[in-house]
Amino acid sequence: MREERSDMSEDDDGGGEEKDSWAPGLGVAGKSRGAPDPLPPPLCDQVLENVIENVLQFLSSRRDRNAASLVCRSWYRAEAQTRRELFIGNCYAVSPRRAIDRFRCVRSLVLKGKPRFADFGLVPVGWGAHFSPWASAMAAGYPWLEKICLKRMSVTDDDLSLLALSFPFFKGLTLICCDGFSTAGLAVFAEKCRHLRLLDLIEDYFEEEEYEVVDWISKFPQTTTSLETLGFDCLLSAVNFEALEALIARSPALRQLRVNHHVTVDQLRRLMVLAPQLTHLGTGSFRSPEEGEGMEHEAHLVSAFAASRSLVSLSGFREVAPQFLPAIYPVCSNITFLNFSFAEITAEELKPVIRHCHNLQNFWVLDTVRDEGLQAVAATCKDLRELRVFPLDATEDSEGFVSDVGLTAISDGCRKLQSILYFCQRMTNKAVLTMSKNCQELVVFRLCIMGRHLPDHHTGEPMDEGFGAIVMNCKKLTRLAVSGLLTDKAFGYIGKYGKSIRTLSVAFAGNSDMGLRYVLEGCPKLQKLEIRDSPFGDAALLSGIHHYYNMRFLWMSSCKLSHRGCEDVARRLPHLVVEVIRDRPEADDEAVEKLYMYRSLVGRRNDAPPFVKIL
C-alpha cells in the first residue's frame, strides 16, 4: 500500500508514456504516432524481435521502457508488446483507442484525470475526466486486465459494474480522490468480481443520501475470498458490521484493512482478533461510544495489538479517545507508517506513543501536537523519511500550532528526511535554511504558510532566502511548493538552482512576469506547474513556449492572463490543448480566470462542458 501510495504521488513521474513522441529529432510527426508498418518485417528481424521481447519483459520502470522504445522500430514494437503496466498521467493526453492499439498486453492501468487544484475546489464540477470511455474501450481491448488505479477521475456505478463483468481475471481496484460512484456500484462490484484481491478507496467523494446506502459488504462471495487489501476509510456511511466480521473471517489472505470512522474500538478489536496477520490497519474511530466502560476495553485492546505481530502501518484514529492510545504500544517499535493526521492529540498524548516508534519512516500528524510534539518526534524517529503536518484549523487566520521551532527540531533530528509537507503560520528563513543544510536527502519540500503573503516572522523579510537555500542545497529536490511573502528573487533562485525540479506549486507569490520567466527558462526538468493568484501575465506565459511540449500540464488561475496571450500560445503550439475555464459566464471576456493547458496526441477533447473553452 505504501509503495502504491508513493507511486501515485505527483512527484514520482517518468514523463509518461507520451514522452517518446516529443523526443528531439523525431519532431511531432515521429514514429510513435501509431501508424502501423505497411509490410511485416523479414524473418530474421522477427527472430531478433522475439529475443528482445524476452529481454524487455524484465524492464519494469516506465522511464526505462520509454527510453527503450526509442531505440528503433524493432525495439519499439517489442517494448509495446511486453509492457504490462500502463501509466497515463493525463487521461486527455491520449485516447483509449491509441493506448490499446500500441500496448496490446497490458495487465494493469494507472490513470489520472483532473488537475490537482481540483482537490481544493478550483475546478468546477463536471469538468471532465470521465472514466466511462476508458472502461468501455478496455472492456473490449484488454479482456485479461487485472488491475486499475484511478486518481481524480469521475467513475460511475455503471463503470464499476462494467469492470466487474468484463474482466474475469480482475484482481485489484484502487480509487483515489474519485467521485461519481456510490455504495450501489460497490455492491455490484463486490458481488461480480469473484477473484478480487484488492479494493482500496482513498479519499473518494460520496454523495449518497442515507436512504440510498446499500449494504455492499454483504455482497462479497460467501466462500473463502482472495481478499488481501480492503480499504474504505473514506466511506461516509456505516457498513454492516456483522457482514464485515464474517467477511474478515473468511479472508485468510487479508493483509491490509482500513475501516471507516463508524467502527468503534471494540468492533475494531473483534476484527483484529479475526485477522492477526494484518500488516496495515486503519483503526476507524478508535473510541468507544460507552465512555464509562473504558477500562475493560482497554485491556482487551492491548492484547489484540500484542497479537498483531506483523503490523507495520497504522492509520485511522478518527475520533481518538486518548485513553486507548497506550494499546498500540506493543506494535510501535515495528511500525514504519503512522497516520495520526485525523487525531486531535496534544504533545503530552503523543510523547508516550512516539517514544517507542524507533523505526518510523512515514509520519502524518495534526498540528495539535505543536512544536513540542515535533521535538519528541525528532528525538526518537531517526529513520524518518516523510513527515506531513496538517492544520486542525485550515483557515488563513487560524492560530497555527507549529512553527519554525518545530521545523528546526525535525531538521536537527531527522537527517534522512526525504519528503515534508508542513502547514504553519509562523516561519523563518533561518529555519528553512537550517533544514536545507541538515536534510540533504530532501526530494519533496512543501511548505505552506497559511496566512497569505506572510513574511519571516522574526525579520519581517520575504521568504526568498529560505526557499533559495532549499533549491541551492538540496540537490535531489524534484518537488517544491512555496508560500509566504515571496518576490521575484525567490523565483530567480528556483530558476538558477532548481535543475531537477519536476513539480512546482506557487500561490500568492512574485512581483512581475520575471518570476515566471525565471522558472520557465531555468528549470529544464519542469513537468508540472501549478500557479494561483500571482501577478504573471501573457509575456511570462509566452516565455515558456519552448518548453510546454515537455510538460505534462500548466495550471494558472487568478493571474494576469488575457485571452490574447493564451490564444497566441494555442496558435503556436498545435499539440497543446489550451483550456480556459470560466466560473462565471458573465465574467470579463478578455481576462482569463483559469488556464489549464497540456500536451496531447489527440487534440481537443469532445466532452468539454460549456464553461470550458478550448482555444
Place this chain on the structure above:
Amino acid sequence: MEGAGESLRDTELRLGLPGTDAPEKPALTVTRGGKRALPEDNEEAYAKSSKSSSAEEQGEGDLCGQEPPAAKAQVVGWPPIRSYRKNSLHARKVEGEAAGLYVKVSMDGAPYLRKIDLKVYKGYKELREALDDMFKCFSLGEFPRKEGCSGSEYAITYEDKDGDLMLVGDVPWEMFISSCRRLRIMKGSEARGLGSRH
C-alpha cells in the same frame, strides 16, 4: 518591502467586485468544496457567529483565549487542504458544538451569568481555575481544589442531559463535557447531599 503586502493584496485577482471583502460565492458553477455540507463562506459565518455571541456574554478577559481577530474574506481553496480532510474534521467540530459545549455558568448570589466553552479546557483542573478566575470578582472566596465539597465554601455542580444535578468531578472528563448542559456554583452547604464518594 514594506507596503508590498498591501499592494500585492490590491493586485490579487479575486472573484469579487473591487472594494468588497465578501467571501467567495460560487455562482452557476459549483466546485467540489462548495457542494459538501457547508460551503466555505457559510462555514466561516457560522464560526464567527458562534464565537461572537460568547464574546458578548463573557466580556473582557475571556476564557476562550484564542478569540480570533475578525477574519478576512476566505479565498476559495486556500489553504490547500482537500475538502475530504476539511469535511472530516469539520463534521466533528459541528457535532461538538451542537452537543452544547457552550454552557451557562451561574453562581449563587452573583447578579449575572457567564458562558464558557468546555472544549477549551483539557480537564477539571483547568476548568476550576478558569471558574475561579471568572467569579473571583464577586469576592466569594476560594474554590475547592479537589473533588467534592469537603468543608469549603462553594461546590461546582452541573446539570446533565437528563436534567439531574450532579457534582463536577466524578466522571471522566470526556464523559462530563459530552453530558454537561450547564454549570452551577452553589454554596457548600446545599451541595453536601450530592457528594458520591464521601
